[in-house]
Amino acid sequence: MERSVTVEVNGRRYERSVEPRMLLVHFLRDVLGLTGTNVGCQTSLCGACTVLIDGRSVKSCTKLAVQADGRSVTTVEGLAEDGRLHPLQEAFRDQHALQCGYCTPGFLMAAKSLLDDHPNPSEAEIRKGLKGNICRCTGYHNIVKAVQQAAQGATQEGGG
Amino acid sequence: MGVLGTSVKRREDAALITGKGKYTDDLQVPDMTYAVIVRSPHAHARIRRIDVSKAAAAPGVVAVFTGRDLRNEDRGGVVPTAWLLPDIKTPDHPILATEVVRYVGDGVAVVVAESRYAAADAAELVEVDYEPLPVVVDPEKAAAEGAPLVHEGAPGNVAFDWSLGDEGKTDAAFANAAHTVSATLRNNRMLPFAIEPRACLAEWDEGKGALTLHMTSQNPHVHRLLMSLASIGLPEHKIRVIAPEVGGGFGSKIHHYPDEAITAWCSMRTGRPVKWTATRSETNLTDAHGRDHVTRAEIALDGEGRILGLRVRTHAAMGAYLSTFAPAVPTYLYGTLLSGQYDIPAIHVRVIATFTHTAPVDAVRGAGRPEATFVVERMVDLAAHELGLDPAEIRRRNFVPADAFPYQTQVALQYDSGDYGPALEKALQIAGYDELRAEQARRRADGSGKQLGIGLSTYIEACGLAPSQVVGSLGAQAGLWESAKVRVHPTGTITVYTGSSAHGQGHHTTFSQIVADRLSIPVESVDVVHGDTEEVQFGMGTYGSRSAAVGGSAIAVSVDKVIAKGRKIAAHLLEAAEGDVEFVEGEFRVKGSPDRNRSWGDVVLQAYLAHNLPEGLEAGLEETTFYNPSNFTYPFGAHVAVVEVDPATGVVELARYIAVDDCGNQINPMIVAGQVHGGIAYGVGQALFEHAVYDEGGQLVTAELMDYALPKAHHLPSFELDHTVTPCPHNPLGVKGIGEAGTIASPAAVVNAVVDALAPHGITHLDMPLTPEKVWRALQTQDRHQEEGS
Numbered sequence: 037m038e039r040s041v042t043v044e045v046n047g048r049r050y051e052r053s054v055e056p057r058m059l060l061v062h063f064l065r066d067v068l069g070l071t072g073t074n075v076g077c078q079t080s081l082c083g084a085c086t087v088l089i090d091g092r093s094v095k096s097c098t099k100l101a102v103q104a105d106g107r108s109v110t111t112v113e114g115l116a117e118d119g120r121l122h123p124l125q126e127a128f129r130d131q132h133a134l135q136c137g138y139c140t141p142g143f144l145m146a147a148k149s150l151l152d153d154h155p156n157p158s159e160a161e162i163r164k165g166l167k168g169n170i171c172r173c174t175g176y177h178n179i180v181k182a183v184q185q186a187a188q189g190a191t192q193e194g195g196g
Numbered sequence: 197m198g199v200l201g202t203s204v205k206r207r208e209d210a211a212l213i214t215g216k217g218k219y220t221d222d223l224q225v226p227d228m229t230y231a232v233i234v235r236s237p238h239a240h241a242r243i244r245r246i247d248v249s250k251a252a253a254a255p256g257v258v259a260v261f262t263g264r265d266l267r268n269e270d271r272g273g274v275v276p277t278a279w280l281l282p283d284i285k286t287p288d289h290p291i292l293a294t295e296v297v298r299y300v301g302d303g304v305a306v307v308v309a310e311s312r313y314a315a316a317d318a319a320e321l322v323e324v325d326y327e328p329l330p331v332v333v334d335p336e337k338a339a340a341e342g343a344p345l346v347h348e349g350a351p352g353n354v355a356f357d358w359s360l361g362d363e364g365k366t367d368a369a370f371a372n373a374a375h376t377v378s379a380t381l382r383n384n385r386m387l388p389f390a391i392e393p394r395a396c397l398a399e400w401d402e403g404k405g406a407l408t409l410h411m412t413s414q415n416p417h418v419h420r421l422l423m424s425l426a427s428i429g430l431p432e433h434k435i436r437v438i439a440p441e442v443g444g445g446f447g448s449k450i451h452h453y454p455d456e457a458i459t460a461w462c463s464m465r466t467g468r469p470v471k472w473t474a475t476r477s478e479t480n481l482t483d484a485h486g487r488d489h490v491t492r493a494e495i496a497l498d499g500e501g502r503i504l505g506l507r508v509r510t511h512a513a514m515g516a517y518l519s520t521f522a523p524a525v526p527t528y529l530y531g532t533l534l535s536g537q538y539d540i541p542a543i544h545v546r547v548i549a550t551f552t553h554t555a556p557v558d559a560v561r562g563a564g565r566p567e568a569t570f571v572v573e574r575m576v577d578l579a580a581h582e583l584g585l586d587p588a589e590i591r592r593r594n595f596v597p598a599d600a601f602p603y604q605t606q607v608a609l610q611y612d613s614g615d616y617g618p619a620l621e622k623a624l625q626i627a628g629y630d631e632l633r634a635e636q637a638r639r640r641a642d643g644s645g646k647q648l649g650i651g652l653s654t655y656i657e658a659c660g661l662a663p664s665q666v667v668g669s670l671g672a673q674a675g676l677w678e679s680a681k682v683r684v685h686p687t688g689t690i691t692v693y694t695g696s697s698a699h700g701q702g703h704h705t706t707f708s709q710i711v712a713d714r715l716s717i718p719v720e721s722v723d724v725v726h727g728d729t730e731e732v733q734f735g736m737g738t739y740g741s742r743s744a745a746v747g748g749s750a751i752a753v754s755v756d757k758v759i760a761k762g763r764k765i766a767a768h769l770l771e772a773a774e775g776d777v778e779f780v781e782g783e784f785r786v787k788g789s790p791d792r793n794r795s796w797g798d799v800v801l802q803a804y805l806a807h808n809l810p811e812g813l814e815a816g817l818e819e820t821t822f823y824n825p826s827n828f829t830y831p832f833g834a835h836v837a838v839v840e841v842d843p844a845t846g847v848v849e850l851a852r853y854i855a856v857d858d859c860g861n862q863i864n865p866m867i868v869a870g871q872v873h874g875g876i877a878y879g880v881g882q883a884l885f886e887h888a889v890y891d892e893g894g895q896l897v898t899a900e901l902m903d904y905a906l907p908k909a910h911h912l913p914s915f916e917l918d919h920t921v922t923p924c925p926h927n928p929l930g931v932k933g934i935g936e937a938g939t940i941a942s943p944a945a946v947v948n949a950v951v952d953a954l955a956p957h958g959i960t961h962l963d964m965p966l967t968p969e970k971v972w973r974a975l976q977t978q979d980r981h982q983e984e985g986s
Contacts, residue, residue, distance in 0.1 A: 055313065062312065071222035072215015074443070076391045077476040081901035084391055112215035125213040129205055132870045136700030137212030138219065138392045138443025163909040170901075172391050172444050173700050174870060175877030175938075176909040 041105040045070065046114025054101045060094075061085045063101035064111060072112040072141050076170070083169030086142035086149075087111050093149035095168075112141035115148070124148060124186045133182035135173035143169050147183050156187055200713035200929075203866035207704045207719070217441040220395040220410050221473045228397075229258050231462050231472040232315040233455060234305040234322045235481070236297035239333070239553040239894020240344065241326035243295055243304060251307055251321040256314030259466050260322065262305045263292030266461035271429030275452050276422055277518040278673045281527065284356040285551075287347040289517040291427055291454035291461070297326070298346055298516035299554050300894055301481030303454055308462050308470055331553045333890040335513035336490045338550035346516060346551035355514045355549040356523060360531040360607050366544035369505030373496035377578045382963040383567045385488035385513070385888040386881075387904055388560045392443020393479035396456045397471045398463035406434045407464065411456050413439040413727070414449045415697055415737020418674070419456065420729050422520070427457035439727035442699030446878070447559040448483040449699065450739050451520040455482070477899040485888050486560025488513035489526065489567050495575040501583050501590050505542040508534055508571060512549045515556035522558040523549070528608075528670050529564030529658075529740075535605035536572035537616045537654050537832060538594040543606040553894045559739065561878050562939040569655045573944035574961070577652075577951070581960060587652050587948065588624060592617065595654075609658055611830045612925055614858075619920050620654055623834040623856040626916055632838060640956055646840040646849075649953025653835045653945035659741035659933035662825035677824035678742070679733050680750035682711065682758055684817040686804040688797040689721045692754075695735015696747030697727045701871070701935065703743060706863045710748055710929065714755045715796060716782030733820060741831070741933030744863060749927040750823035756928070757819035765802055766794045768810040829924045829932035833857035835876075837945035841953040846972025848884060848950055854916045855941070860924040860932040868934050873915055875938020881907045882939075883946035887965050905965075958982055 038053045045068060052067055064070045064087070073096060076084030080095035087096045088110040115122040124144050127133070134140040143166065150157065150165040157165060162183045163176070171179060211217040248260040267273025275289045292303045305322045309315035330344035337343055338353040346353055370376055396411035407430060413419050416437040424432040442449060459472040474482070489510050496505040512526035531545040580590040595616040596603045603611040629650070636648040661667055664675035681693040692707055708722040725731050738747070759779050766784030767774040776787050784799055786792040794802075802808065806815035838852040855872055862868045885905035889898045898904040923930030943964060950966050951959060957978045962970060 057313070065222070066224070066312070069224070070215070071218070074219065074392070075221070076393070077901050079476065079900055079902065082391060082476075112213075116214060121213070128213050129209040132206065132866045134206075134209060134212055135702070135870060135874065136390075136392070136442065136444040137208070137217055138390075138441075140212055141215050144213065159914070160910075163912075166909045170391060170906050170908060172389060172446065172878070172906070173874045175873035175875075175907075175915065176912055177873040177914050178870060180909065180914065 039102055041102055043104045044108040046110060056100065056102050058101045059097060060099040060101050060104050061096040064096060070111050070113050074138050074141060076139065083146055084139050084142040086145040086169065088145055088149060091152065093146050112144055115144060123189045127182040127185040131178045131182040131185055133174060133178040139169060139171045143171065143179060151183070151187055151190065155190060198713035199709050199719055200863055201861065202864070204705055204709055204719055204864055206702050207708065208702060219392055219441045219443050220397060220412050223397050223410055223440065225399065225469045228469045228471055229308050229310060229466065230312045230315045231459050231470050232307050232319040233303045233458060233472065234307065234319050236293065236300060236302040236304055238297055238326050238328050239300050239331045240329040241297050242329060243293065243297065244325040244327055246305055247323040248305060250323065251318040254318040254321055256310040257318045258308040258310065258468065259462070260305060260307050261462065261465065263290050263294040265465065266292060266458060268429060272427060274426055275454055275457065276426040277520065277523065278422065279521050279524040280671045280673060281356045281358055281523050284523060285347065285350040286518055287349055291457045300896055301555060302516065303458065306458050306462060308466055331894040333552050333554050333892065333894050335488060335511040335550045335552055338552045339511060339548055346553060350551055353550045355518060355551055357548050358527045359546045361544035362542060362606065363544045366505045366507050366542040369542040370494065370496045370507065373504050374499040375497045375579070375582055376494060377575065377582045378492070378494040379575065379578055379961055381491045381493060381571060381574055383487045383489040383491065383570055384882060384964045386486040386560055386886050387480050387888045388446045388448035388483050388486060389906060390444030390446055390448055393474040393476060394449065394453065394455065394483065395473040396459050397469065398460040399469040400463040400467060402467055406436065407460055408436045408438065409456060409460055410438045410440055412442050412449050413437060413697065414445045414699055414739050416727055416729050417695065417735050418737055419452055422452040423457060423460070427452065428460055436730045439697055445699045446561040447486065447563060447739060450737065451484050451558050453482065480899045480904070481896055482555060484519045484556045484558035485515070486557065487567060488557050491571055493571050493575050495579050497579055497583065501579070501585050501593050503538055503540050503594050506534060506540055506575065508545040510547045512547055513552045513554065513557050514549050515552055515554045517556050519556035519558035522556060523671065525559050525564045530568045532607045532609050533565050533568035533656065533658060534572060534607050536569065537596060537656050539596045539600070540606060545607065554890050562936045563740065565657055565936065565940045566879060566943055569653065569940050570944045573653045573948065577948045578960060588620065588629065591620060591652065591654050609828065612827055613922050614830060614832055615922055616654060616832060619832065619856045619858055620834040622918055622920065623836050623854050626918060627836040627838065627854045646842050647953045649839045649841060649949040651837040651945045651947065651949025651952055653941040653948065655833060655941040657741065657831045657933070657937055657940050658828040659831065659936065660745035660825055660829045661740055661742065662746065662828055664824050674736065675824065676736060677822050678746040678750045679735050679820065679822045680747065680754045681733055681818065681820040682751065682754040684758055684800050686801055688717070688800045692722060692724045692751055693732045694724060694726045694747050694751060695732055695737065696743040697735065697737045699738065701738060701743060702864070702867045706744065706867060707748060707751055709863055710751050711755055714752065717796065741935040744931045745829045745924065745927055745933050746823060746825055748863065748929055748931060749825065750821045752928045753821040753823055754819045757821065758817055761817060762799045764810055764813060766799050769794055769802060769808065826926050829860070831857065831859045831932040831934065831937055833937060833941060835941040835945040837942070837949040839946065839949040839953055841950060841971065843975055846968035846975065848966050848971060850880060850913060850946065852913055852916065855938065856918045856920065857934065857937050858920045858922050859934040859937065860922060861930040863931060869917055871934045872917055872938045875936060876915055876942045877907050877912060879939040879942030880912065880946055883943040883964050883966060885965050
């Protein structure tokens, strides 16, 4: 029996009827066509599917769509605002923090959540804060640098 | 100063950081269905009966097929092996097993349904009656007498028995040696673990009799060729293979698997588009795995620590079937690398490749070369330990001297260029080697707390396999050239069609740089098309660190041909002799009279207007090259790992990692560094964390991330990189290859470091991965022995 869910995704309201067992990530990808969020492991261990629900990072491969009913979801498609890239997106490009790009949306969302909580993290805090996400291409070196760049930019902006 | 050698930001990234990049599973087409493959839970069993009736009647199911349904009488239904060796056994590999399953994950049926969920539900309803049979999973035990047979046609489970080098000369070297050291080295099986699982979308067009297949591929033309010849049987021009964005490969997306053929057959049988996407555990069960060697190695030295001989005998697991390029990996990509950076006068290697009831083994990042480097670099360290020499010193004493190039090894390769000493000295200097040794001594004297270990790995890599005549004589059923078409549009912008097929390497950026540099035009004026058999002429794809050296060189040659034709046109327009016209800074000039010139844009436009071309010259400006290199390229380098080992817990922390690599000229240093970072992490994963473990019954007990540990951000330090530059002497760009260097060097560096830290406890070797439990247990055992002995 299908259930009706109402979810705000990237600022837009969607009302859809879904099977109660449908995973949030499949709802985003297959029902709404927002394929930026990727599936890597289906066990909430690789972090490729990370999105924000009400501003907190969540692995959407182990959440049901019905659990997002009435809530606000942000995916990588919603990170840029008014056509301007988010500082994390800029930093990932500047620092060569992605290669194949498959884990990147998840890293961007996890890093956003990290910086929202800790605007000025140390390298060790960044590494620890991103341990829920796996990248097989970069060895994390440049991802750490990118998060540092984004943090510095935000601090400077806030301070200036 | 041209754009070559500068860190141009990646042109790929705009789509990938905004979620707009389209990977295979992102694709949706009208009327699309979903396939789920039913797989064997047994490692070895006879199929008594398959009953699909309940599955076929389940809601949303479009069709259910078994192996007998997915082939025509005269064609299709098997996946081939594309590298053959003398006396090799190549048993049939049906795309779906009909009589016997040979590993957990072997496909037996496929369900096609209207949704992912309906297909998965119905797959549970396929009833298969199995008669379990005995199992063997270890490559050495598989060769033992009485081991269960994987294939009746392969006695002793031997797929091939291969040797290289002079056995008599090697025996003589050992007979005259002052010192010999031997060891048994197990090279742990790895999952390739691209974060994107394998997937494909097949669309059969009944009207055209043609198939379009989007798939996770590192080499679309190779996939099309193998499907045409063996698994599908359609004429090649009726198959279009497209690799959209590909989420990492590491070798696993080179090979032709049954799955894309099954999906294609499903679309041909149902007349509807069919998408198949592996689950994580499914891709881990069925991707071709890497490594899995058991090696007995012996090294012979004189009294001064100079290597006299190396003798290697390896059992290499092939898994249940011979995967696409599997036979090349433990032979021509392994045995040939056993001279390392050293002048070794006698080497003999024998490789016994065995079938096992496991997933097939094939190329995974590095492919044979990490295994070879591990053997050489561990044996050199063991020898240093035996002789009481510093690991750096024994290497210095044995390097191929800089004036000895080109250097002919005892294992077939001729190294084109190299200068190994400076890279090692640079790495030691960055590491602060002497201070590290002093700190190590302090901690040892102290006796408590974390112990310091320093490990070296001075590696050689052979990449860009070539030339085609040679690889043909070694067994390749393909040439290993690369193609490039450079199409100049009438307004002077350019589209490059390359047979390389990037999946994260940044070719759009680096290949644009090659063109922009040669023509003095902006990088933005160049676009690169790859990964589509209908758009690209032909291509061998991206693997083995070949794309810059072979694919990039093909582009460079095509650009030079474009310039040559442009010069003819310019000379005609300038009323000058062709030989007097040069192409400088983006314009064609008469030598000595720079104001007599025609701009690039003008000459290009004239080529298309064709109002006034030299007699006999065709209109248009577009050139194609099939570049066939004259040799491999030989990148090299020196890596230093610094570890801290806690004897109380066995935890190994990688404290620092220094890499000095020489990949010749660098097209884009930012991308080179990125490749090194990722390569190091991949090898550190093998050394410290990763192990694909089969139990005795053939179950892969590490099929999920819960049980298979990958390196995460907090496991690794920031890496300290530097480089030397020894240009490749035989390609137009002087480039070598860098995609695998880190993975080749780092397992040996890390293990050497950990063993170095544990040396006071009498530990001389530990097999990877060096988990806390393994290190702790070794310490307990050794310390007990030492206590008992004292």
